[in-house]
Amino acid sequence: MKSVIFIAPPAAGKGTQSSNLVDLGYTHISTGDMLREEIAKESEIGLVVKDIISKGMLVSDEIVFELINNKLSNLDKPFILDGFPRTIKQAELLDNLLNKLDINNYEVIYLDINSEDAMKRALGRLTCNKCGASFNKYYEALQPIQEGICDNCGNTLVTRTDDNEESFKVRFNTFIENTEPIIEFYKSKNKLHNVDATMDSFDITNKIKDILKWLVLKVIEK
Numbered sequence: 624m625k626s627v628i629f630i631a632p633p634a635a636g637k638g639t640q641s642s643n644l645v646d647l648g649y650t651h652i653s654t655g656d657m658l659r660e661e662i663a664k665e666s667e668i669g670l671v672v673k674d675i676i677s678k679g680m681l682v683s684d685e686i687v688f689e690l691i692n693n694k695l696s697n698l699d700k701p702f703i704l705d706g707f708p709r710t711i712k713q714a715e716l717l718d719n720l721l722n723k724l725d726i727n728n729y730e731v732i733y734l735d736i737n738s739e740d741a742m743k744r745a746l747g748r749l750t751c752n753k754c755g756a757s758f759n760k761y762y763e764a765l766q767p768i769q770e771g772i773c774d775n776c777g778n779t780l781v782t783r784t785d786d787n788e789e790s791f792k793v794r795f796n797t798f799i800e801n802t803e804p805i806i807e808f809y810k811s812k813n814k815l816h817n818v819d820a821t822m823d824s825f826d827i828t829n830k831i832k833d834i835l836k837w838l839v840l841k842v843i844e845k
């Protein structure tokens with residue numbers, strides 16, 4: 624099974640798509656989740672990154688790569704990378720690491736969304752700190768059954784500190800400046816697949832599965 628690397632603007636749905644795919648047997652690696660865990664633990668890293676994240680800026684390449692290096696070097700399953708790489712430097716570090724680990728069986732999915740749609744998603748997003756599930760108050764199909772409560776684990780839903788208009792604008796501009804060049808990097812490696820992220824969440828998942836030839840693999844496995 625192919626591993627997946629998501630490249631996407633903020634609130635394009637990387638986390639939701641990762642949750643929809645993870646049951647296929649993936650390890651989900653989200654740098655955003657890992658950094659938020661560090662903040663919750665009030666660890667040394669957490670204290671360094673707390674303000675950077677709430678302002679919508681990028682954490683240093685060194686800090687995130689250390690987290691990624693530890694995770695990927697100890698994996699025995701295909702992975703979903705959600706939120707890394709976000710700069711050309713990170714893409715190069717990842718490339719070296721994957722070469723060292725002899726991993727080439729992956730595809731890069733670019734979730735394509737315009738800034739207006741992404742902002743609406745960010746401002747309506749409600750997340751569960753316990754199980755990581757994500758809901759949205761502005762989309763009927765994505766609202767939790769009981770207002771403010773996670774459908775999966777019953778925990779209280781919260782709004783992320785960086786899901787406000789000011790921080791969103793910084794994150795979107797950061798994406799254009801730092802992350803868009805990565806698209807060319809993976810295009811030149813023939814790894815890049817563009818997916819329209821304004822579609823319904825499950826249509827997006829099906830499109831991704833199609834790209835990963837999941838259906839074909841399933842038939843072969845039967």
Ligand code: AMP
Nearest residue numbers: 654655676679680681682687706707709
């Ligand atoms: P996310 O949950 O992917 O939206 O990430 C939330 C925030 O964590 C980002 O806005 C950044 O501040 C930080 N972050 C996550 N991944 C990275 C990364 N690969 N490089 C730098 N900062 C990151």
